[in-house]
Amino acid sequence: MIELKDVSYAYRVTDADGNVQMRPALKKTSLSIRAGEFVVLTGGSGCGKTTVCRLLNGLIPHYFEGELEGEVLLDGANVAAQPIYETAKRVGSVFQNPRSQFFNVDTTSELAFAAENQGRDPERIRRDIAVAAERLGLEPLLRRSMFALSGGEKQKIACGSVAVADSDVVVLDEPSSNLDVEGIEALRATLVLWKEQGKTVVIAEHRLFFLKGIADRVLVFRDGEVVRSLDAVAFAMLTPEECVGMGLRATDLNSVAFPAHSIDESPVVILKDVSFHYTKESGMDIPSLSLPQGQITVVIGRNGAGKSTLARALCGLNRRAKGSVVLGGETIPLSRMLSRCYLVMQDVNHQLFTDSALEEVRISVPETVPEKLREEKAREALRLVGMEEFSEQHPMALSGGQKQRVAIASAIAANKEILIFDEPTSGLDYVHMRQTADALQALRDLGKTILVITHDVELIALCADNVVRMDDGRIAESYCVNVENVPRLVSFFLNQPAQQPAVAVTT
């Protein structure tokens, strides 16, 4: 039994001028969670759901600095009053970023880590690892380097570590943010297992579709308060319009609305004989692929299908990839594509180098532009993405969505024709996902050819013109987004054969 009694929390933050400020995150919240209950916390970013997770696992007040009022009780024990390692014996945590939440370099040590910290008998830990590996399907991952795993596999190990420690409460903070379709399936299977085992599960999430049928209760947060509480039935009945109204992601991918829009015939960018091989067997091979110029094409496919390899090859970043691109009648070898393409990376932090948003954009302005005009060009690009007021700020002081817009501005300033986005909406809530979709459309209106690698059906619904599906390094299919094609697109994400609409099954 978990109880929050009148809990308020404000983070202590330091702004750019070195002033200490209090940023309220949770206001007078009370809630109680039964043992064995499965509770979903949702709402836009900054709504307070992550703060609740941190209160439950003790990171507040034992790690974060701020002001805490009220109390959080775990079977009557005050989380704030006991050392965090005591809480850790009962509460297991899974975080958003698979890359930063493991402490060991190999998988087996990581699985054992939480149990080792409790001083358990090694013999018993080894047995528990074997059991957890069998139940969660981790056997192929044992005794491997953590660094050789995909994001989804790392997240599986994170769940496995909680399973080995056998915590009776599990707190997950946006665990699906960096996962693809397969990763989400595996996560769902683990969650179902934990529910069956009677564990108390508290999960903060934007993506809701995979939680249908497991959640006992869904709490919608806004501005640090619970604004709505839904039981399993009410959650299942939620209409797409209601979700949008509350700023939530879709609860059912089948019901995502694809607004009809006409797609004009347009000239194409052609990729010719693009290939890259890691080994003889695995690699990417694309004899020919046409991307309509001035449109948005999304690339979908399972993990390891070659999506990122394609993106890197097209940008000319992969020196060993072979092939060429026909662009406006000109045939360009891949090695020279760097000057024509711009890639917005999944972790946008990696591509911001300077000390202000303006400078960040300015260094992208081509050198052919006279020195005097460069700053003006940069300001213009920032204006286009609605970031002009932030031009003097340090890029790292901006929010994730804002950083992404700075990167887009510098792509505009660089005056490149082909823009590639790698998972631009991973971990974004509905409102920010929409903003990204709007930005993509604005770029399309500028005449850019846009390629988006994504797993986000809602983003695809909002802005995609064409879909390319990759499988095993090859182009499996490529089609434009229209009424006939939507079912096969959605079925890919639901991992089931395309359904015939509305076939009633009676039992």
Added chain:
Amino acid sequence: MQAQVDTFRITGERSILDPRVGMLAILTVSAVMIGGSITGIDFWLRLVCCVLPLLGLVALRRWRFAVVYAALYAFALMMEGAVFQLTSGAFNMVVMILGGLISRFFAPVVMGYCVMQSTTVAEFIAAMERMHVPSAVTIPLSVMFRFFPTIAEENGAITEAMRMRQVSGMRRGLVKRMEYELVPVMMSTVRISDELSQAALTKGLGGDTRRTHICEVGFRARDYVLLVLLSAVLVLFVVT
């Protein structure tokens, strides 16, 4: 920053030696090879110490490396032992410096290489904990080994972004070039370090009970044999 720091292995079979004996072997080889004189009993001690890394290479089945190592040592010892007695002047200097550098500095490095190549990070940390090294040292040590590959990953992504944004050349000067690379790496470091701390705390690191570990470390027969041999070498080296 392209180079990868080679440290302990991440996964693999149980190490050939107990990591503690491995550490003692490195220390002994380092002390004797660097500080030993080339005459008297020291000559024999140094001979033992330059054979140890060779055995390590053989045990690891690094055949080619072992041959190169043996050839280099034969050459260096011959330089030290014979050739320079027969020469004089500038040539003698070259002989002395070349032979000396190889014979004195190469063996400890190869010994370190052998121990690291056969030991996993988990074993090394477990051995440190067995030796009652305080957690104020073992925790930063484990974090450091976990962080080397992370820095390589982060840096790889950042240099790629630099190429994509076409700021990776020296056109803007060495200082800007380094700033564009080092600052984002440092930013990532800060961010990942914060997230890692949170994960470690919620997994109960730093509790009041003594940690256990599932990885097996302990002395086997060969460890005792080597322990006796190394102690004998050290004692003889210090006493004489």
Added chain:
Amino acid sequence: MNESNKLTIKDLINIGVFTALYFVVFFVVSFVGYVPILMVLLPFICPIVAGIPYMLFLTRVRKFGMVLIMALILGLLELVMGRPWPVVLIAIAAGLCAELILKAGQYKSVKSCVLSSGVFSLWMIGMALPLFFGYRDSYLAGLVSGYGQAYVDTLASLTPDWAFFALIALCFVGGIIGGLVGSAVLKKHFKKAGMA
């Protein structure tokens, strides 16, 4: 949050992370030494670049033991990699002195941070130490029997002791410059981004 002066888990993780970063920077920069002429300047260049992450590190923990543990681990790592064993002792000594300087400035004064960067850099000289003392002396002692004292004295003059002290000075000045550059980087980037 625990405000005591004891190192917390968060602090220890920060020490580990920054030791890794410091070592990687040091390691990569030392590849410059493969250009023969620049090798002589290595003890000068390495501390300049490595001083930048060092200064960031100083803003992240601010407790007694942080620099000492870092130095100890760096020394241990070098030892395990087969570098001459005195490196551990020198590293501990340099770390302790750097730590005391920081403590005198209560881990806040920029001046003492820069000075400690200079002193901390001296851990590197442990690697060059045997080139001057241990190795040379025992080597020369072995020569006396065959060649006589005069010859040996000529040889000794080729690696004079003053070169060793010049090395220390070079290293120290490099560390100071690194500290200054580091604090400029902190001001330009990390303070502005609200991260330090």
